[in-house]
Amino acid sequence: MSDALGLWGVPLAVASGAIRVGTPFLFVSIGECLTEKSGRINLGLEGTLVLGAVTGYGVSLQSGSPWVGVFAAGLVGALFGMLHGWLCKLPRVNDIALGIAMMLLGMGLAFFFGKPYIQPIAPMLPSLPLGFWSDSPQIRAALEVNALFFIGVALAALLWWAFASTRIGLVVRIVGDSADAARAMGYPVDLTRFLATAAGGFLAGLGGAYLSLYYPGSWNERISSGQGLMAVALVIFARWNPLRCLLAALLFGGAGALGPALQAVGVSEGYYLFYAAPYVLTLLVMVMTVSPGKQLTGAPGELSIQR
Amino acid sequence: MSQAVADKTALTAAPTTRGDLEVRLRRGAETVAVPLVALGAAAALFSLFLMLLGKSPVDFFALVAQGAFASWFSLQNTLQRAAPLLFTALCCAIPARLGLVVIGAEGALALGGLAAAAAGIATASAPSVAVQLVMATAGIVVGGSWIALVGALRHWRGINETISSLILNYIAIALMNHFVEGPLKDPASLNKPSTQAIPEGAMIGAIPGTDVHWGLVIGIVLCVVLWVLMSRTTFGFATRIVGGNLRAAQLQGLAVGPLILIACAIAGAAAGLAGMIEVAAVNGRANASLVVGYGYTGVLVAFLARHNPLAVVPIAILFGGIVASGGLIQRRMGLPDATILVLQGIVFVAILASDTLYGRWRIFQPRSAP
Numbered sequence: 044m045s046d047a048l049g050l051w052g053v054p055l056a057v058a059s060g061a062i063r064v065g066t067p068f069l070f071v072s073i074g075e076c077l078t079e080k081s082g083r084i085n086l087g088l089e090g091t092l093v094l095g096a097v098t099g100y101g102v103s104l105q106s107g108s109p110w111v112g113v114f115a116a117g118l119v120g121a122l123f124g125m126l127h128g129w130l131c132k133l134p135r136v137n138d139i140a141l142g143i144a145m146m147l148l149g150m151g152l153a154f155f156f157g158k159p160y161i162q163p164i165a166p167m168l169p170s171l172p173l174g175f176w177s178d179s180p181q182i183r184a185a186l187e188v189n190a191l192f193f194i195g196v197a198l199a200a201l202l203w204w205a206f207a208s209t210r211i212g213l214v215v216r217i218v219g220d221s222a223d224a225a226r227a228m229g230y231p232v233d234l235t236r237f238l239a240t241a242a243g244g245f246l247a248g249l250g251g252a253y254l255s256l257y258y259p260g261s262w263n264e265r266i267s268s269g270q271g272l273m274a275v276a277l278v279i280f281a282r283w284n285p286l287r288c289l290l291a292a293l294l295f296g297g298a299g300a301l302g303p304a305l306q307a308v309g310v311s312e313g314y315y316l317f318y319a320a321p322y323v324l325t326l327l328v329m330v331m332t333v334s335p336g337k338q339l340t341g342a343p344g345e346l347s348i349q350r
Numbered sequence: 351m352s353q354a355v356a357d358k359t360a361l362t363a364a365p366t367t368r369g370d371l372e373v374r375l376r377r378g379a380e381t382v383a384v385p386l387v388a389l390g391a392a393a394a395l396f397s398l399f400l401m402l403l404g405k406s407p408v409d410f411f412a413l414v415a416q417g418a419f420a421s422w423f424s425l426q427n428t429l430q431r432a433a434p435l436l437f438t439a440l441c442c443a444i445p446a447r448l449g450l451v452v453i454g455a456e457g458a459l460a461l462g463g464l465a466a467a468a469a470g471i472a473t474a475s476a477p478s479v480a481v482q483l484v485m486a487t488a489g490i491v492v493g494g495s496w497i498a499l500v501g502a503l504r505h506w507r508g509i510n511e512t513i514s515s516l517i518l519n520y521i522a523i524a525l526m527n528h529f530v531e532g533p534l535k536d537p538a539s540l541n542k543p544s545t546q547a548i549p550e551g552a553m554i555g556a557i558p559g560t561d562v563h564w565g566l567v568i569g570i571v572l573c574v575v576l577w578v579l580m581s582r583t584t585f586g587f588a589t590r591i592v593g594g595n596l597r598a599a600q601l602q603g604l605a606v607g608p609l610i611l612i613a614c615a616i617a618g619a620a621a622g623l624a625g626m627i628e629v630a631a632v633n634g635r636a637n638a639s640l641v642v643g644y645g646y647t648g649v650l651v652a653f654l655a656r657h658n659p660l661a662v663v664p665i666a667i668l669f670g671g672i673v674a675s676g677g678l679i680q681r682r683m684g685l686p687d688a689t690i691l692v693l694q695g696i697v698f699v700a701i702l703a704s705d706t707l708y709g710r711w712r713i714f715q716p717r718s719a720p
Contacts, residue, residue, distance in 0.1 A: 086512065133706035139512050140451050141702045147646060148695025154688035269520045276513055315531060319524035322517050335508030
């Protein structure tokens with residue numbers, strides 16, 4: 044029975060893996076999208092992701108409820124975003140370099156407080172069995188989808204709608220495109236960016252909780268392997284559009300699921316090279332989408348990465 | 351930072367030599383004072399962190415001093431750990447002169463070490479000196495091209511160098527794992543997959559009378575050489591113009607692309623050489639011991655040194671000491687090994703936030719009446 048699908052198992056595993064592996068990408072990338080739309084970049088989301096993972100795991104273990112853990116992870120992420128937002132507000136502080144520092148600080152704090160949580164098993168997030176109609180255990184397993192994925196999809200749509208047709212979305216876009224214009228119109232530039240960075244941190248924290256509470260579903264020091272960082276590149280690929288962030292997250296999730304899927308059908312040659320696939324893909328899409336000396340469509344004009 | 355460099359070059363061109371000296375002294379004092387303030391603030395924040403956890407900050411810093419510098423044994427350990435930091439800090443400091451934040455040292459070190467080990471194994475039958483030279487060349491070429499790729503992507507494709515260098519770190523580590531666990535694996539290395547050992551005779555020895563390997567001396571010499579290159583040659587001057595004002599550099603007809611490429615290649619060569627030295631002087635083979643965060647700590651060292659290759663030397667030794675005392679702190683205070691990471695993170699954030707202090711204190715500003 045388990046071999047009933049044969050090689051067809053590979054595309055199925057990649058498709059379900061795209062959702063399973065792509066969900067953290069989705070949260071971090073829509074968070075980063077919001078932050079970047081306000082004209083600031085937060086490279087520290089990798090640290091936020093790891094910190095969110097350990098917070099979610101720890102709180103879930105202590106409280107017995109994974110959803111409390113998810114919320115706590117978001118709050119810690121928001122606090123971390125606030126720190127980044129507040130420091131970036133100071134004149135002459137480089138937001139890209141500061142992001143790297145926040146990434147290292149976040150990982151340090153996560154490893155520091157995470158030591159006691161490596162062994163115990165916390166309550167996990169439940170998944171929705173969307174494969175109930177099928178007899179094949181592989182299809183059933185592939186269609187176990189976590190509720191957070193649907194929350195992420197809804198948030199991406201909400202964010203897209205907010206940017207396109209709400210007043211708040213417009214203010215964020217003005218601040219991101221021209222701080223001078225926003226000031227002239229009387230909108231608070233620093234406050235908007237501060238809030239956008241905090242909200243972006245909240246979303247990245249949720250993505251971290253997904254990592255430790257659903258997939259891979261445990262806490263260890265290698266829980267995140269640069270997802271937070273790739274998400275930053277992914278936002279550029281998605282041209283700062285939350286809906287395209289969703290597609291890009293699924294694409295990257297699929298690339299990440301390729302190695303394990305091939306390994307499952309016995310192709311173990313070059314496992315570590317497949318492991319590098321998402322990073323190579325990131326670099327390739329950047330090479331293909333970015334061009335020197337030209338503003339990308341949809342790029343916020345104030346973004347320091349666009350210089 | 352680029353603004354400060356531009357100000358400096360404009361001001362040092364002032365006609366009177368007395369005013370010139372005063373400007374230099376005041377600016378120089380500022381570049382020492384601000385990082386010291388940041389270090390102090392970071393130490394205070396970290397003390398607060400320890401006190402909240404019910405640990406004594408006094409004990410902590412006493413243990414760091416003891417574990418890093420108190421005895422001849424601990425001092426040698428510190429210097430041993432400082433050696434790779436010299437190179438990885440240079441990997442960040444040199445491109446920073448052009449205004450680029452490159453953090454690819456971790457990956458360049460890993461690949462440099464891997465290439466050096468592969469080269470050493472392939473030429474094992476040659477005389478020891480030849481093997482060492484081939485290994486060093488392999489490390490330099492691979493590391494240099496790796497970071498040069500970052501520079502090329504930046505200049506010709508407009509890809510942010512920070513993001514690409516970080517991504518390349520992950521690719522480099524995946525490549526190293528592939529070779530160490532696949533084509534180059536020594537079947538005898540079961541617990542910790544490694545390449546074959548390089549020939550015994552090709553190992554880099556210790557400085558006579560110490561346990562510290564020659565890599566430390568090579569690193570310090572490289573710091574001095576690169577300081578001369580960056581501050582006393584036309585090449586260094588051209589890179590400072592690019593870093594200060596890209597548009598002005600282009601109008602002057604400076605070849606910005608090649609300058610970026612060369613600076614990045616030098617930076618990567620330094621990190622690749624660090625990998626070769628770690629293999630040839632410490633591990634004897636390439637394995638996961640190359641990926642222990644020397645690259646990221648080096649970035650921190652470079653920022654603390656304000657990207658001055660000479661200032662890299664004392665700061666690398668300071669951080670070598672902090673890393674070296676990690677074990678002692680773990681044993682005596684019952685703190686996890688990540689404590690050092692937290693301390694480094696706080697220092698890093700403080701040092702970047704302190705950029706906002708430049709130009710704020712009147713005492714460091716030159717008197718305006720000439």
